Amino acid sequence: MRSNEFDNLILGLAEFVRRDGRYPYPELLRHALNKLALELTAVTYPRTLTGLLALLEKPVKTWYPGRLVPKEFDSDFGLLYEGVLSEEASRYLYEELLEKTKLSEFATTLTKQIAIENFQFQRILERLQELYNNDSEPERVQQEYVLLRLFLIENPYTTPAQLRKAFSTTRHISIQEVGELYDECEENEPCWNCDRCGPLFKKYGKLRGIKPSACNAHRQNLPFIRQITWKQGLRRLKFGIHLRICLPGIPEMRLFKALEEFQSKYSDELCAINLYPGIDRYDLQLRFCDQSTWAVDIKDYRSPYNLAPKLTPLFGEGDLRYDESFYVIPIQRLQQREDYIEILREQATKLPSSTHLLSDAVFEERVIHKIEQLREEK
Ligand SMILES: [Zn+2]
Incomplete structure (x- = not known):
């Protein structure tokens, strides 16, 4: 202990x-x-x-x-x-x-309870990772994992009907275990959501988010604040799942969607974008038409000092082999602190210098540049 x-x-x-x-x-x-x-x-x-x-x-x-x-x-x-x-x-x-x-x-029982809730997702993840390595159809396991992960990011509130619809045909994930990642909302409880940081709660008559350092404007009339109408069976993501999966998922999705748009225009150059490859070994894998592969992980931390010890080389064996690897930081973090990347580079001692550290905006430019290069070579 x-x-x-x-x-x-x-x-x-x-x-x-x-x-x-x-x-x-x-x-x-x-x-x-x-x-x-x-x-x-x-x-x-x-x-x-x-x-x-x-x-x-x-x-x-x-x-x-x-x-x-x-x-x-x-x-x-x-x-x-x-x-x-x-x-x-x-x-x-x-x-x-x-x-x-x-x-x-x-x-104590209460800290055990908090810990058990936190392990619920971890247990699913570990089971799917093992299946992925041993199952005869790893693509299906991967597909179901991405389905679950996206569901948790995109549905901070859900209903039994929605759960049934999304998970009735999954072979490796049960409706019940997904339901357990949510708490039932109390009858007629006022439920609010911020599109930028997920479920909100009321404190001293004000709406509050989970991460005020990144998102702290929650007046009810703002366009990204929505009230969720209570109905029988309405469920809200458990706190730990909100914090560990849903919240980091928002910048991950933002980058993914921007890249998807590049890909729809330049599918001859950028052939594929894979989300959470190898059951979440990292966040995004980009495959280009010259056979080169980029591996990307997104990290949203206020302090570069706290992020640095978490940066280790991205897993790169088998299908996850890559030519370039990137840790991408939401640009707002760099605007809050000018020397962010410098500090990160200096403090991330477990990271090889070949791994790039940059903002999401600069990363998108790199992708565009790579696409342009490939188009010129044709
Ligand atoms: Zn918010």
């Missing part, structure tokens, strides 16, 4: 938020706060709960002992934001803690 005090504080807060801040406070949180009271030096430990909650909203680097903050956590963020886990605390919880800790090591 990672017994790190910081990790326990995050897990305790996750439980606290799940219980809507109701008394009694999770034991895990009380322990973590007792430890914190002893460690705090930069500020005095607040006397009231309100004071404590306000402190937890402040950037971690301004109050938490620096030597105890894990390097994977972006300490420009607080732990809470408007009374719920901050986007960075959620990311850290789902990507670092739940991913790397064994289920049996979670101390």
Whole structure:
């Protein structure tokens, strides 16, 4: 078990938020706060709960002992934001803690519950990967995986009828297991969706998204904000699936659709674009008419320091062999921070220098340039 005090504080807060801040406070949180009271030096430990909650909203680097903050956590963020886990605390919880800790090591039933939900998609993914490697028809397994993945990205809300329609003929994915990636909405619950960041929730009378650093304008009259009419059986993506699959899927789809448009015009040069090849070894594979292949993975992180340790060489064996590999960053991230790519290049020590690091806009230009080259050669 990672017994790190910081990790326990995050897990305790996750439980606290799940219980809507109701008394009694999770034991895990009380322990973590007792430890914190002893460690705090930069500020005095607040006397009231309100004071404590306000402190937890402040950037971690301004109050938490620096030597105890894990390097994977972006300490420009607080732990809470408007009374719920901050986007960075959620990311850290789902990507670092739940991913790397064994289920049996979670101390409490509630953290186990959060972890189990997170493993639901992972279990499907692992099963399909194994089938892909051993099954007699890997193309079908691949096709069904892409169907599932796109469904989760494009349908943050769904209904039993829609699930039945999409998955009635899949051989390797059951309707029921897809349904389990969603929570049932309560009767007449107001449900909202942002086309840019997925399901919204109401806090203090305002609509809130899952990633305020990237998308924070959610007034009800904006054209990309939609109210979803409640009906019997309406379901909303579980938080972890929204965070790990649906949200990263939005920039992935944006790039995919732009490339599809190039391909429809220049199908003689750009022959194929494959989504999530090899059951998600990376995001996109481009095949050109000169037999060259490009492999692309899209990463949307606010901080290049937190992204850098995640960048490893893309898998390139068998059908996934490639000539060029790319990590593509949504251009908004580079506009927020000018030296983003430089820092990333310097910090990504596990990455060979042949892997390109660039924005989605520059990547699209590269593709166009390659297409033009191929047309000239004819
Ligand atoms: Zn949004």
